[in-house]
Amino acid sequence: MKNSIFTVTENQNIARGTFRMRLSGDTGEMRPGQFVNIKLDGLYLRRPISVCDAEDGILTIVFKTVGRGTEKLASAEPGEKFDLLTGLGNGYDLSKSGEKPLLIGGGAGVPPLYMLAKKLVEAGKRPFAVLGFNTADEVFFEKEFSDLGCAVTVTTTDGSRGVKGFVTDALPAGYDYFYTCGPEPMLRAVYKAARTSGQFSFEERMGCGFGACMGCSCRTVTGYKRICKDGPVLEKEEILWKD
Amino acid sequence: MERLKVDLCGITLDNPVIPASGTFGYGYEFAELYDINILGTFSFKGTTREPRFGNPTPRIAECTAGMINAVGLQNPGVEKVISEELPRLKKCFGKPVMANVSGFSVEDYAYTCARLDTCPQVGWLEVNVSCPNVHGGGMSFGTDPASAAEVTRAVKAVTAKPVIVKLSPNVTDVVSIAKACEDAGADGISLINTLLGMRIDLKKRRPVIASVMGGFSGPAVFPVALRMVYQVSRAVGVPVVGMGGVSTAEDVIEMMMAGACAVEVGAANLVDPFACKKIIEDLPAAMDRYGIKNLKEITEGAR
The missing domain is CATH 3.40.50.80 (Nucleotide-binding domain of ferredoxin-NADP reductase (FNR) module)
Structure with missing residues (x-):
């Protein structure tokens, strides 16, 4: 597990209620099937989101808007910064x-x-x-x-x-x-x-x-x-x- | 640092910061992140006589400035805690640890405490008579002065270690329960456990938590906790450990000004795994801001 700050580089609506967000930050040690836990302003608990891709300092997450947390994420603009816990979970073998x-x-x-x-x-x-x-x-x-x-x-x-x-x-x-x-x-x-x-x-x-x-x-x-x-x-x- | 040191029932803590039971496991998850020997101590996951899976999931709900949990005392049982968890903990934590104990009968509490009394690593027994998440168990002992006193007496009879009784805020008169525990021989009081609460999922039109209700904690409960710590610390002569929504070094100082000699940090650990480390690091500068030379004197001044 690592704790670091990521910066949104793009956030796109790719299907109904579905967003693809790319963030730059420390993507070291992220494996397929793991997730990140994202701190969002105004919400107490972090929101766990699975890693869609992680390579060369760019993390991609794809999420559906299902509640307050994912709605906040969906409205995030490039340049916005998030506090992430990364490298969580066992991942696929x-x-x-x-x-x-x-x-x-x-x-x-x-x-x-x-x-x-x-x-x-x-x-x-x-x-x-x-x-x-x-x-x-x-x-x-x-x-x-x-x-x-x-x-x-x-x-x-x-x-x-x-x-x-x-x-x-x-x-x-x-x-x-x-x-x-x-x-x-x-x-x-x-x-x-x-x-x-x-x-x-x-x-x-x-x-x-x-x-x-x-x-x-x-x-x-x-x-x-x-x-x-x-x-x-x-x-x-x-x-x-x-x- | 000398100015951060406090005394808890005859054992000196390097600082008053104690991760609260149920938010710190048996320490290892956090030991991967930082040297947990910087802590005053920590209170390990609530332990019972027999292993417990706990409640069905969902066990967690988001709230404004807080959360609800209904874990229900999931733990491997006291024998495994002694044979597996404590030896593993020894490798990453060299200080006396606080053993948190729950039970479903007076005999359960006494049995579990007697077993943990044999462990040199255990510095204090924190006897939880206040878990809101188990039916017919924990909390019923902590909502009645006579039952709380009975548990306290039974535990005191089987251990030489300091016994700290952890109280529930879900009562009409917390002071009478604290006094009953003190009269029954408690060496200290810790409070508050979580406040009973619930949330409803509007889309599903049913409670978020599978077992309907759970314990509410987080910054939202801080003023309630502070008030109860203030009331209890003025009514009893034994040390009081304050907890409930503590998230910053200022919160620690405020709890101590209310009368606490040490402070537990709960929900904050789950949101920021470095919360206790940051609080400890922030304490000296926060003390400087309020002209506090050493932490011990705040509690003494308050009482």
């Missing part, structure tokens, strides 16, 4: 990917898979990506994933773009392993539908984001885990679903 890993993202769960895809491609892997959204105007990053060299399938719940249905209606054949991030109902569906082992990134309301407060604990096969510190990524085999 790339060593298990196999040759043809499958990346399954849903909505605001798509961004962390981007840096993962980039690192997997750099390592010579050939990832598939299945990206699920509600409607066509919410779709983002289809081109970004295919530019990396991923075989991309987009799904929309209403069929207004790509395959009509859920991500689980469009899982390709022939993948060796999978990585997923998205809303919990989607994660549960992926858990049932997937034919290989894989890794899931979870979301939870957090207090600190660095393992001190036990605010985001969950039960797993291997004992209690803190989503912020021991997660957010859990292996399929260790997941115990709530009820």
Whole structure:
């Protein structure tokens, strides 16, 4: 974990209710699947946001406006400075990917898979990506994933773009392993539908984001885990679903 | 620095700053960031006789100038604290630590305290009779003078270490409870634990916190905490540890002017993991601004 100041360099509305913000600062030691915790004026708790990309001093985050924190972020102008805790969470374990890993993202769960895809491609892997959204105007990053060299399938719940249905209606054949991030109902569906082992990134309301407060604990096969510190990524085999 | 030193039940603290239980884990997360030996001490995660997972999630809610938590005393149980957490802590913290204890019966409190009494690393037992997040447990002991006194007596009977009883603000008369604990042999009083509160998610039309209510803390509660520290420190002869919304060196000084001999810092650690380090570093300059030669004299002056 590091604590440093980042400066907004751009903030763009890339799909309905979805923003891509780039910030300059110390991006050392940020891994795919990790998150940053952002202090915002007027809000007491920091807001955890997944790392979409981090390279050469530029951090990219992509977020959906869902409440006061993300609305404040959405209105941030270039030049604005934020206090960030970085390098939080365990991140995805790339060593298990196999040759043809499958990346399954849903909505605001798509961004962390981007840096993962980039690192997997750099390592010579050939990832598939299945990206699920509600409607066509919410779709983002289809081109970004295919530019990396991923075989991309987009799904929309209403069929207004790509395959009509859920991500689980469009899982390709022939993948060796999978990585997923998205809303919990989607994660549960992926858990049932997937034919290989894989890794899931979870979301939870957090207090600190660095393992001190036990605010985001969950039960797993291997004992209690803190989503912020021991997660957010859990292996399929260790997941115990709530009820 | 001599001017920052204070006494807490016969043990000298290098400074009065103590991270509060539940906001500092067992210390290691913070030890990765800075040398936690700069702290006066810290109060470790509330420990119970048996391991506990705690409450369902969400356990956390944002508030104006504060937060609500309903963790529900998640901890590995006293045996694991003794066999795993304390040996691990020893590697990064060389000072006496404050052991925070909770229970669901008088026997639980006595058992857990008796076990921790055997640990040389433990300097003080902070007996939490005020957790708002466990049903039928913790707080019911702290909302009635007779029960609070009974827990205090039972704990005092099994330990030679100083016993500090941590009180709840969710009562009509905190002074009567503090006095009952003092009469039962408490070596000190710490307060306040969190204020019972709740939030509702407008979109979902239901409480944010899974267990509905939780403990409200953060800068918003500081004036309430300060008032209770003031009332209690004038009513009892034993040392009082003040806490509740403390976030700056000025807040520490204000708490001590209200009568506290040491000050715990809670929610601030979660927002800024360096909060206690900054407070300690800021204290000398803040003391200079108010003409304070050494911190000990403020408490003495207040009482």
